[in-house]
Amino acid sequence: MEPLFSLQNLTYRYDGGATIFQQFSFSIFPGETVLLTGPNGVGKTTLLHIISGLLDKGELHYQAFYKGNPIQLSDMRAHLSYATSETVMFSKLTGYENIECFRLLWKLDRQYVHKAEELCRLLEMEEMLALPVDQYSLGTRQKLHIAISLARPVELYLMDEPFNSLDMASRDRLAEWIQRDRQAAYLIASHVHQERFLDSRIVSLARPSGGNETEK
Ligand SMILES: Nc1ncnc2c1ncn2[C@@H]1O[C@H](COP(=O)(O)OP(=O)(O)OP(=O)(O)O)[C@@H](O)[C@H]1O
Structure with a gap:
């Protein structure tokens, strides 16, 4: 191949x-x-x-x-889409508004929004999306950053x-999501976290x- x-x-x-x-x-x-x-x-x-x-x-x-x-x-x-170690976000805007800003920046359709929100649900931070990002904890910011990055349709x-700022359950769910995506x-x-990626x-x-x- x-x-x-x-x-x-x-x-x-x-x-x-x-x-x-x-x-x-x-x-x-x-x-x-x-x-x-x-x-x-x-x-x-x-x-x-x-x-x-x-x-x-x-x-x-x-x-x-x-x-x-x-x-x-x-x-x-x-x-490609690059989820950097530093979160890049508009901190005065809500999570929903941040998702929309990146949609406009990358010129994407609504599919991207659906996928970003699905990832936010997976990482259990969807209820935070209506709040401004500067009210988020470090881990919640990281989750939104990851959701936005992985929603971009690239190969x-x-x-x-x-995984650094994520709780254990979110680390497991994110690792599963990545390995399911073929x-x-x-x-x-x-x-660290090699045990989550045995294959x-x-x-x-x-x-x-x-x-x-x-x-x-
Ligand atoms: N802007 C820079 N100018 C000069 N040297 C740099 C710069 N950025 C990083 N380095 C050096 O390059 C080397 C590699 O750094 P890098 O951040 O890529 O390592 P890493 O493997 O990601 O480390 P970590 O596990 O701590 O994240 C280090 O010696 C670092 O000091």
């Missing part, structure tokens, strides 16, 4: 910083869930930022392919430590002196 997305010979160094990746290659297949693990500071968030085209400063070399076709990482934004989802691929940075591939980033080399 052809990978959905493939990154070859990635070399990356932050401006004035150390080399984080050295000739690193990684692929993810349609419908696959990959757990990205490794110690603090090894480069998990950096890799997700790179794949979503957010890092254009520093030394960056790679070849990338989406569905077999060469692609610039800055163009990957159209094909590749990137998630950075999505239509999309998920790349999830998390150095998933684990890519463990190491910290060799020269930066990460191609995953084994």
